[in-house]
Each structure stands twice: as structure tokens, then as C-alpha cells.
Amino acid sequence: MSDRNTPHLVCPRCADEAVSTVTDSPVPGVWQVLQCARCLYMWRTTEPARRTRREDYPAGFRLTAEDIATAPEVPAVPPLPTR
């Protein structure tokens, strides 16, 4: 994954600022695919504002740090056998 940070952006979904570039359009300069390091949300810069801008991102899909920390495991990690 690219280390190129774009600090002026925030994640539309969780508002974290650790956003990095995953890939650039094969035709140079048309779009980038970005990703949030915390909630892993991934988006393309040419998507509608409802998917790319924090202020337009629907409340029902937003995540908080607590949502991520308390998310259930599916499937649960099984116990290791005791030796």
C-alpha cells in the first residue's frame, strides 16, 4: 500500500485523518482510490459527494472509534487446544 499521505483529507465515514492513496487511475490524473487506515473505508475521488465528503456522508453509515473497537467477530476465533 502507498505511503503517500494526503493529510488535508479526512475519512468521510469515521473522520480519521490517516488517509492514504491505494491506487491512481490508469489514465493519469482522472481519479485516485483512497483509504482510511482506521475504519478501512475505501473510496474513489470521483464518486458522488454522499460517499466522499464528511459533511455529506449519511449519518446511518458513519462509524466511531468505539463502533470499530466493539464490533463482534464473525466467525469467532476458536480456542487453541490446551497442550
Next chain:
Amino acid sequence: MPYDDLRSFLDTLEKEGQLLRIPDEVLPEPDIAAAANAAGRIGEGAPALWFDRVKGFTDARIVMNVHGSWRNHALALGLPKDTSPREQVEEFARRWDAFPVAPERRADAPWQDNTLTGDDVDLFRVLPLFRLNDGDGGFYLDKAAVVSRDPDDPDHFGKQNLGTYRMEVVGRDRLALQPVPVHDIAQHLRTAEERGEDLPVAITLGNDPVIPIVAGMPLRYDQSEYEMAGALRGAPMPIATAPHTGLDVPWGAEVVIEGVIESRVRQIEGPFGEFTGHYSGGRRMPVIRVERISYRTDPVFESLYLGMPWTECDYLVGPNTSVPLLKQLRAEFPEVRAVNAMYTHGLLVIISTAKRYGGFAKAVGMRAMTTPHGLGYVSQVILVDEDVDPFDLPQVMWAQSAKVNPREDVVVVPNLSVVALAPASQPPGVTSKLIIDATTPVAPDVRGDFGTPVKDLPETAEWTARLRTLLAGR
């Protein structure tokens, strides 16, 4: 003549007028998903959609809605495109009887032509990925088949599983995977994780049209999807050995992705708009580390839109859910005439049955709930008489409106199992279940005034054919 790859099937769809090439340049989002969503809204007979002018990409080839109408589903099974849903289900059930048909191992798979390994592995270099629904957490692979083996019995061909599971692209070489605990791959993963081992997987994209049908089919744990594909094709399924994992994969795939599910790792996944017509997500799920990608030259990326039904997903899992239920019910109750389990992968099922004696139809309904698939689905059953077509919904509604006396004919059983994705379950995974007996009571159940039904005239069948001929000849 069965299809050995996606490309040959797309040729047939085009010749039959069932593939529409979109001539204009489109945006990856929201255009591709919106067009595939719209295919489900333009009525029956919708075509597959082909996109090769996608903004920002230099050589994208994307196909959507390949199975997204009764016509396309019929053609996938090698049937005439005007075959009715009921006839498709009956033919599917007839071919099932040939199971198992051993696969044919072939060399020189076309996907061996191009390979990415090591630091070159990059899903974005091979696949023109895009988002489907607004709330999706990222770009998904939702029509791929995932192959894995039972770590306790790796040489058992039948226990090798091929299934469709949603996968979110979470990096250039990383995918999140949803193995619901009732699915076979979850058993494989559990065994591997109990040993602290990674689970090797092969993911095949852009398959011949029978593979997506068998990959979403509720077969028994030790039944081979490849041997079922052979039965449905009427010819052995061509397979090849994946070079990195040694897993058996379809010979004709466009792309084969190999790697491992990392042992005992979970990370945030989703949400994803699911087949229930609702999102599910916000859970920590297993992660695949991609180690090798093999692909045909100029690969075709096949994907599927799903959302509020009906979409392609409903055509794809409608017949392949109805047939196992029909076979399992008929094995014990030969009176069962037809099963329509096409609503949300069989959360609601309509069964047509003759009655052995009073109360019999309700027993058939309860049995449907206790089949292997029924344990996770079948939360509502409507029973209709043997002369009612369960695929003809106006006729089913007539039967329900005329035959049901709610106090005796509606039964609710509390606290039964269902998939946790079922939006009405509470808590997730537990639900009450409903039987509506819309059959005519028979002795010793003597309720109601059903003694003099109006039947179709004896000459009506002949006149139906005559009218069709006259209409066709105009």
C-alpha cells in the same frame, strides 16, 4: 453444448439479443451499479450489460447481470430462452439425478498466460474495481467462487468446497471475507484456526455460467460442487490445478487469485448491501493475504448488483435454492409437486402438494423448516394444492384468500433458528416461523365449504395451445 468459459456464454447471449453493449463512456461510480440496478427494473427479459469505456481506465471490460433474467438463466442451462421459471426448476431437478459427474482435468488453462507474484501482486492492476451501493465499505468481489479444502481431510474431493462469499478489497493484496458459520468454508477455517494454521484459498472470477449456480447452492458438506456442475452441464466440468495452492479451480476462469486466510486474524469489514435487501456489516472478519494472481489476456471482470429485490442475485439463487428443497421434500413426501423458494434465498417458500389426509400439508411445511437449508432459512411457508402453480403468484394469492381460515390454518412457531443476516430476526439468528396452509381441507379435516370447486374446462388446455399458436402466427 455446455459452456467451458464466460466468453463463449457471452457470445451466445449476444446472438440471442441478451447482451447489451453500453456505447457511451461511463463513470465507474455510480453508473455501473446504477445500470445493473436498473436492469432489474425494466421488466422480464433484461440483458447482461457490457461496459468497456469506463472513465479513468485504459482497458476495462466489465460485465454485469449475466444471470439477471429468466431468459439469461435459461440460456445458462442450455435451455431455450423462453423456458418458464417452473420448467427451469423442473429441468434442474431432473439433471440433479445424474449427480455425481466426475470432472475432467485439463492442462493449459488460459489463465496461465499472465501471472503476478510477490511485490507485483496488485488487485487493482488486474480488476477494474468499483462500488455497488452507497453504504458499502469499499469495492467488493461478490460473484467469485472461493475454493478451499478440509484441513482434516485434504484429499477428499467432495469436501473441497467451492462457494460464493462476499469479499471486500481492503488493500492491493488483501481481501476481507465473510464466512457465515453455517457455510462450509467456515468449517474449514475453524479447523485451520484451531491448529493455528493459515487456510489456503483460490478465488476464481469470471467463470462459465454454471459455476455461479453451483457455488451458491446449498449442497451437503461432502458433495462436490464440480460434480454437481457436471450433472447440470450434462458433461464433465473442466478443472485445472491452481499453481500456488494446488486447489482445483475452473479451467475456463478469467482470473484466479491465490493466497491464504490468515489464521486467527479479524478486522473491521463492511457494511455491504446484502441479498436480504438490507446492509450488514460493522463486524470483524477474517482476512485473505493474496500471494499470486493468474489471469487471461484482456480479462473480463464479472460482477453482480444486489440490493432491493429483484436483482441478478435473486435469479441466480432462486432455482438453485428451490431444487434442493424439492428433492429433499419429495424423498419423504412424493405428494410434493413443486417448490418455489425464490424469495430471499428461501426465507419464504411456497410449496404445492397433494394431501395424504387431513393435516398433511402442515406437516410438509414443518418438514421444509427442518431441512438442512430450512434450519437457516424457511421462516415462512405457504402450502397450496397440487393444482396450484407455486410460481404463479396471483394463483397463490387466490388460494390463500379463498382457502385460509386464519385460526386453524395459520401456525406460528416461536424461537427457531435462522441466518443472523435475516433482518427481522431478534436476537440475530433467532426468529419465529410461520406456516400458512392454503390447501383445501381433506378428511378427516372437514372444515369449510369446498365441495364444489370450479375447475378449468377439460377443453381449456387445448384452447390454450390454440390461442398461443394463433397469436404467434399473427
